Amino acid sequence: xxxxxQHGDVxxxxxxxxxxxxxxxxxxxxxxxxxxxxxxSLALISxxxxxxxxxxALLLALVAIRAGRxxxxxxxxxxxxxxxxxxxxxxxxxxxxxxxxxxxEAYRRLSAPAEIQSLGMMAVAAVGxxxxxxxxxxxxxxxxESLNVxxxxxxxxxxxxxxxxxxxxxxxxxxxxxxxxxxxxxxxxGFMVFPRTWTLLRECINILxxxxxxxxxxxAVRETIAGTAGVAAIHDVHLWxxxxxxxxxxxxxxxxxxxxxEQVRRDIEDRLQAGFDLHHTTLQMxxxxxxxxxxxx
Numbered sequence: 124x125x126x127x128x129q130h131g132d133v134x135x136x137x138x139x140x141x142x143x144x145x146x147x148x149x150x151x152x153x154x155x156x157x158x159x160x161x162x163x164s165l166a167l168i169s170x171x172x173x174x175x176x177x178x179x180a181l182l183l184a185l186v187a188i189r190a191g192r193x194x195x196x197x198x199x200x201x202x203x204x205x206x207x208x209x210x211x212x213x214x215x216x217x218x219x220x221x222x223x224x225x226x227x228e229a230y231r232r233l234s235a236p237a238e239i240q241s242l243g244m245m246a247v248a249a250v251g252x253x254x255x256x257x258x259x260x261x262x263x264x265x266x267x268e269s270l271n272v273x274x275x276x277x278x279x280x281x282x283x284x285x286x287x288x289x290x291x292x293x294x295x296x297x298x299x300x301x302x303x304x305x306x307x308x309x310x311x312x313g314f315m316v317f318p319r320t321w322t323l324l325r326e327c328i329n330i331l332x333x334x335x336x337x338x339x340x341x342x343a344v345r346e347t348i349a350g351t352a353g354v355a356a357i358h359d360v361h362l363w364x365x366x367x368x369x370x371x372x373x374x375x376x377x378x379x380x381x382x383x384x385e386q387v388r389r390d391i392e393d394r395l396q397a398g399f400d401l402h403h404t405t406l407q408m409x410x411x412x413x414x415x416x417x418x419x420x
Contacts, residue, residue: 158247353382
């Protein structure tokens with residue numbers, strides 16, 4: 124039987140960069156709220172709501188990283204690494220709620236457009252775009268290692284597009300005087316958030332339900348194990364992930380008569396590592412007289 128005992132993400136997450144991005148995002152969120160109130164721009168206020176969710180995502184990521192580094196104990200044998208999945212799921216739900224609020228407020232204001240100070244709106248949006256680009260740069264190194272960092276990166280990315288939209292909207296209002304553009308931009312920002320938020324939430328739910336990790340095929344894994352020399356049958360094979368970067372597998376392997384169980388186990392692990400980048404496996408080797416068909420289920 125093989126059982127590796129590394130219970131955290133493979134690489135350290137960029138905590139200092141997260142703190143810096145959190146400081147930038149949180150500070151500018153306040154500036155954008157004030158700017159939206161002063162200029163009368165709903166698009167700026169909606170972008171500030173996105174900034175709020177960005178800040179929440181970054182804060183949750185920081186909390187999750189600290190919790191994930193806590194050692195495993197007798198109550199939580201995998202440690203606290205999965206806390207980041209819970210945090211990412213909460214963040215996705217909050218983001219959906221904010222998006223619905225933005226859509227409602229935009230709909231309400233379309234019937235009665237407010238006065239917009241387009242130049243002030245443009246200036247605040249330009250600064251917001253710079254802040255988003257800086258934050259994206261800070262987070263890009265860790266977005267593929269953690270769902271929480273990925274969630275934060277996606278939110279900053281979407282907010283960057285929102286800042287571009289606000290900037291363009293402000294320019295159009297300044298040129299044409301069409302105040303309804305402000306609400307239209309806010310609606311666009313609201314709709315932009317749904318697909319990426321749903322994708323993030325779906326990934327979190329799959330991990331929490333111990334589903335097969337995204338991008339992996341249980342059938343292909345089973346075929347790889349069954350095709351290893353010395354294997355008569357396999358059963359009770361389970362493939363799941365503790366966190367996005369930590370897939371795990373357990374299973375029972377029935378050996379052919381005369382097969383060396385230790386050698387077969389090593390061969391299976393080598394094939395799983397080479398074919399699926401699967402490094403945490405627990406295999407029980409069995410010798411039974413029943414036919415292979417009786418073991419496959």
